[in-house]
Amino acid sequence: MKEFSITNLSSKTQRSVTTRLIHLFLALLIVIQLALSLVMTAPSGAQAGDQWFELHEKFGLAALAALLIFWVWSLLRNKEVKAVELFPYFSAARMAAVYADFKDVTKHALQLNMPDKSEQPFANAVHGLGIIIASVMAASGASGYFLKIGFMLGVHEVVSKLMWAYLIGHVFAAILHQLRGDAILSRMFFIKK
Ligand code: HEM
Ligand code: HEM
Numbered sequence: 001m002k003e004f005s006i007t008n009l010s011s012k013t014q015r016s017v018t019t020r021l022i023h024l025f026l027a028l029l030i031v032i033q034l035a036l037s038l039v040m041t042a043p044s045g046a047q048a049g050d051q052w053f054e055l056h057e058k059f060g061l062a063a064l065a066a067l068l069i070f071w072v073w074s075l076l077r078n079k080e081v082k083a084v085e086l087f088p089y090f091s092a093a094r095m096a097a098v099y100a101d102f103k104d105v106t107k108h109a110l111q112l113n114m115p116d117k118s119e120q121p122f123a124n125a126v127h128g129l130g131i132i133i134a135s136v137m138a139a140s141g142a143s144g145y146f147l148k149i150g151f152m153l154g155v156h157e158v159v160s161k162l163m164w165a166y167l168i169g170h171v172f173a174a175i176l177h178q179l180r181g182d183a184i185l186s187r188m189f190f191i192k193k
Contacts (some may be wrong), residue, residue, distance in 0.1 A: 026066045
């Protein structure tokens with residue numbers, strides 16, 4: 001049986017143009033959706049939503065499409081982080097590697113620095129969580145609004161808090177890496193250094 005350890009679990013964090021393009025659209029769409037939610041008036045009873053809500057509906061469907069594309073792409077792609085690394089829940093060995101990496105990252109964070117390594121099972125698992133949260137947002141919005149499943153809009157509202165938390169934490173971590181000299185933001189967003 002193949003042995004798993006932190007060092008052989010994760011593939012390189014090299015990301016293809018396709019991954020970076022999908023990520024770019026997804027990040028833009030989700031930031032737009034969260035911003036629109038701050039200004040829009042959603043439909044209530046007989047009253048229709050305003051023009052900002054109409055945009056929320058359209059960009060929301062675009063986000064749903066981008067997420068479906070990401071899910072399919074994460075299953076198909078080679079030489080990048082694999083779907084099982086983004087969603088490690090079905091393997092005890094992978095979960096153990098995520099936990100060990102989490103302890104390592106925490107230890108370094110308490111010393112106000114970051115581990116220098118290409119393997120990052122914990123970060124991969126957090127990215128997977130971001131995709132799950134965004135997918136629940138898009139699916140609950142669409143099913144609550146178009147299929148009129150009222151309960152789903154309740155899910156949409158509750159999970160929106162997690163979406164904000166993910167976005168803030170994710171961007172904060174990316175900026176910290178960039179400031180520390182690990183140019184992940186530039187690489188992810190096609191910025192030449
Ligand atoms: C990833 C995509 C999406 C994100 C990030 C998102 C985000 C949000 C946020 C943050 C809110 C405000 C929640 C609150 O505090 O009350 C909201 C409300 C809402 N969204 Fe979305 N949304 C997305 C997709 C959609 C889609 C596809 C639809 C379908 C048309 C939709 C319909 C709604 C509706 C109807 C509300 C008002 C809910 C209420 O006030 O009861 N959303 N959305
Ligand atoms: C809420 C919307 C977002 C979601 C759901 C999301 C999701 C993800 C995912 C899944 C990955 C890993 C990609 C892969 O391995 O295939 C990733 C990486 C990354 N994201 Fe985002 N992202 C979002 C928004 C953003 C924004 C707004 C920024 C920039 C300010 C950003 C910066 C990055 C960077 C720099 C990486 C590379 C991290 C690394 O190499 O360790 N993301 N994101």
